[in-house]
Amino acid sequence: MSDPNNEKMPYSLNSRKVASATREWLHKRGVKVEEIAELVMLLQNKYYPDLTMQECLDNVEKVLAKREVQNAVLTGIQLDVLAEEGKLISPLQEMLVNDEGLYGVDEILAFSIVNVYGSIGFTNYGYIDKLKPGILERLNDKSTGETNTFLDDIVGAIAAAASSRIAHRKQAERERQNGEPEPELPED
Amino acid sequence: MSDPNNEKMPYSLNSRKVASATREWLHKRGVKVEEIAELVMLLQNKYYPDLTMQECLDNVEKVLAKREVQNAVLTGIQLDVLAEEGKLISPLQEMLVNDEGLYGVDEILAFSIVNVYGSIGFTNYGYIDKLKPGILERLNDKSTGETNTFLDDIVGAIAAAASSRIAHRKQAERERQNGEPEPELPED
Amino acid sequence: MSDPNNEKMPYSLNSRKVASATREWLHKRGVKVEEIAELVMLLQNKYYPDLTMQECLDNVEKVLAKREVQNAVLTGIQLDVLAEEGKLISPLQEMLVNDEGLYGVDEILAFSIVNVYGSIGFTNYGYIDKLKPGILERLNDKSTGETNTFLDDIVGAIAAAASSRIAHRKQAERERQNGEPEPELPED
Amino acid sequence: MSDPNNEKMPYSLNSRKVASATREWLHKRGVKVEEIAELVMLLQNKYYPDLTMQECLDNVEKVLAKREVQNAVLTGIQLDVLAEEGKLISPLQEMLVNDEGLYGVDEILAFSIVNVYGSIGFTNYGYIDKLKPGILERLNDKSTGETNTFLDDIVGAIAAAASSRIAHRKQAERERQNGEPEPELPED
Numbered sequence: 084m085s086d087p088n089n090e091k092m093p094y095s096l097n098s099r100k101v102a103s104a105t106r107e108w109l110h111k112r113g114v115k116v117e118e119i120a121e122l123v124m125l126l127q128n129k130y131y132p133d134l135t136m137q138e139c140l141d142n143v144e145k146v147l148a149k150r151e152v153q154n155a156v157l158t159g160i161q162l163d164v165l166a167e168e169g170k171l172i173s174p175l176q177e178m179l180v181n182d183e184g185l186y187g188v189d190e191i192l193a194f195s196i197v198n199v200y201g202s203i204g205f206t207n208y209g210y211i212d213k214l215k216p217g218i219l220e221r222l223n224d225k226s227t228g229e230t231n232t233f234l235d236d237i238v239g240a241i242a243a244a245a246s247s248r249i250a251h252r253k254q255a256e257r258e259r260q261n262g263e264p265e266p267e268l269p270e271d
Numbered sequence: 272m273s274d275p276n277n278e279k280m281p282y283s284l285n286s287r288k289v290a291s292a293t294r295e296w297l298h299k300r301g302v303k304v305e306e307i308a309e310l311v312m313l314l315q316n317k318y319y320p321d322l323t324m325q326e327c328l329d330n331v332e333k334v335l336a337k338r339e340v341q342n343a344v345l346t347g348i349q350l351d352v353l354a355e356e357g358k359l360i361s362p363l364q365e366m367l368v369n370d371e372g373l374y375g376v377d378e379i380l381a382f383s384i385v386n387v388y389g390s391i392g393f394t395n396y397g398y399i400d401k402l403k404p405g406i407l408e409r410l411n412d413k414s415t416g417e418t419n420t421f422l423d424d425i426v427g428a429i430a431a432a433a434s435s436r437i438a439h440r441k442q443a444e445r446e447r448q449n450g451e452p453e454p455e456l457p458e459d
Numbered sequence: 460m461s462d463p464n465n466e467k468m469p470y471s472l473n474s475r476k477v478a479s480a481t482r483e484w485l486h487k488r489g490v491k492v493e494e495i496a497e498l499v500m501l502l503q504n505k506y507y508p509d510l511t512m513q514e515c516l517d518n519v520e521k522v523l524a525k526r527e528v529q530n531a532v533l534t535g536i537q538l539d540v541l542a543e544e545g546k547l548i549s550p551l552q553e554m555l556v557n558d559e560g561l562y563g564v565d566e567i568l569a570f571s572i573v574n575v576y577g578s579i580g581f582t583n584y585g586y587i588d589k590l591k592p593g594i595l596e597r598l599n600d601k602s603t604g605e606t607n608t609f610l611d612d613i614v615g616a617i618a619a620a621a622s623s624r625i626a627h628r629k630q631a632e633r634e635r636q637n638g639e640p641e642p643e644l645p646e647d
Numbered sequence: 648m649s650d651p652n653n654e655k656m657p658y659s660l661n662s663r664k665v666a667s668a669t670r671e672w673l674h675k676r677g678v679k680v681e682e683i684a685e686l687v688m689l690l691q692n693k694y695y696p697d698l699t700m701q702e703c704l705d706n707v708e709k710v711l712a713k714r715e716v717q718n719a720v721l722t723g724i725q726l727d728v729l730a731e732e733g734k735l736i737s738p739l740q741e742m743l744v745n746d747e748g749l750y751g752v753d754e755i756l757a758f759s760i761v762n763v764y765g766s767i768g769f770t771n772y773g774y775i776d777k778l779k780p781g782i783l784e785r786l787n788d789k790s791t792g793e794t795n796t797f798l799d800d801i802v803g804a805i806a807a808a809a810s811s812r813i814a815h816r817k818q819a820e821r822e823r824q825n826g827e828p829e830p831e832l833p834e835d
Binding site: 095096097098099150151195198199201202251254255257258261263 | 659660661662663714715759762763765766815818819821822825827
Binding site: 285292338345349350353358359363369374379 | 658660661664665668672714715718719721722725726728729734735736737738739741742744745747749750751752755756759
């Protein structure tokens, strides 16, 4: 092209943009990090009675800072949005709009989020995804016209991942208090 | 060796032996297929009110006929038994005997079982593993001196896999009744 | 609505439509089942010198008949198509069009396909995805303007799954020839 | 017991012991971290020509500091050692000693290691596990009487995980050099 300002920039991944788009789209789809933190509290306060909402929030933030998580969130929300707009090919369109139980790709994306802090989060994810407490109940309300087929699983997975992170950190804390040498944290 | 009849046979996988050892070891460790079927009933009867115990049993049997499942069952029970006998290296020995929550390899093996019928079983596995109904409560009783660190997760995973199998089959049944051409079953 | 013919049918999953859309979209995106079968032959003929192209084809067909596989194929192709049309949100759009190496959701979907026949397919998938033989080279050609970020991984995964299926079946065949009682096939 | 000093200490996970047992057992089974680092170099130097052996080593060390990795390493080596000593139940014993291709639990453990740095490592794992370069060739030598059914997959998985870690870090480095604000590293 003749106009040099118009030239296509060579592609280069911008991690900051991926991170901020993740936050922005969660917000646009009506998900507050505080609500995810509430799920974490619900999952973890029986094991750690002193756990504070601030700790839950901090751990959700750390989970959301992971590239794997951001990619899964953006991809899942994208599919929800396009389904809501009726823009997917049939019969994918119908499966997503109706949250088809045998679809399963939503669980696969959710799982890639849980996995980031290892297998100990599997149980928490399944539990919360079945009971649908708090924000998960709202995301599952089929009467709104919204499509959150991916988002509800993703939000549950973020809460499960944050719970795993807390379990790892609390163990490290306990060992420090027992006078053990500072353990290297497994999530580093 | 001088006795030719005594010569070592070249190795060859005997699938029937793997299958029967799986059944035998579940029995030795106090797990009845009927108890796994009860977990399946508990997970599925709200979706299929007509579901019979015989169907649950049949589906558990089908799950147990899978090679992946048998390999995971045998490996998990082996580790439980050796831990119970105090024969593992430290600190693996201590982690297994105490069902360490941050160990996670038990969940990984369980997951390879659930996966055999796809991602739709993730949720059922997590749910049942958290609530520990029926046989799972007994397998988790730490006062018995037995070690079932792997087995309780494995039994829950078999029930979750059988539940997924039922969900796939019931869909095929429904479509046949709607006059749809016989769908190829996804689990073939 | 006043026109009863216009009334919305209640949603019901139609497995046959999902299966045929899968075949149709693979075709539209330029993938022939014969080309996937060639990948299978390449992966397996060193282990089974008598393996025929027809067997490879039959096994690819069986993999494509699985619901989990169809859902992953449709979802992946849908994302490729929308990326090609420039219809995704930024920066997902840029990541997909440029086949960003740190994206990873394409590998996750591919993995859900390989998993259908168990963990023994992991290695074949990784190997073929790295070497990019046959059709995979063409799907990776970035000069065409097409976006096959998901499709190339999906095609490799189908070939790896079909290879696993062959390995399971060949073992069953061998045991029958050895006079063992008919083993129950693990993939049933 | 009458001697109070002899009383059983209540169990408490000691992360430092798990970490040092991991290093010790890798050493006992003949695996040097330098050899794993060589696999990393082989996988990554075509993408990062300036990559040094020290960087490869450092990244292998970081992977080995993760709890999930340590648990998988210890469990896998334990099963190898017991198989070598002939102490497993039949037919698990025969499958492990003969590195049965349809066993698959070795791949499952390996996979839990790769997963720690996300799905982008899947391909590297499969590739290296198929080609068996360097130390992997030695671990696969069936003529030695040693059983490394789990260990070879585990070593390949550690190398693949370290490669993923490098890919994430190099991207962060590149973005810093482009004047982007310090991105939060996804692996924290």
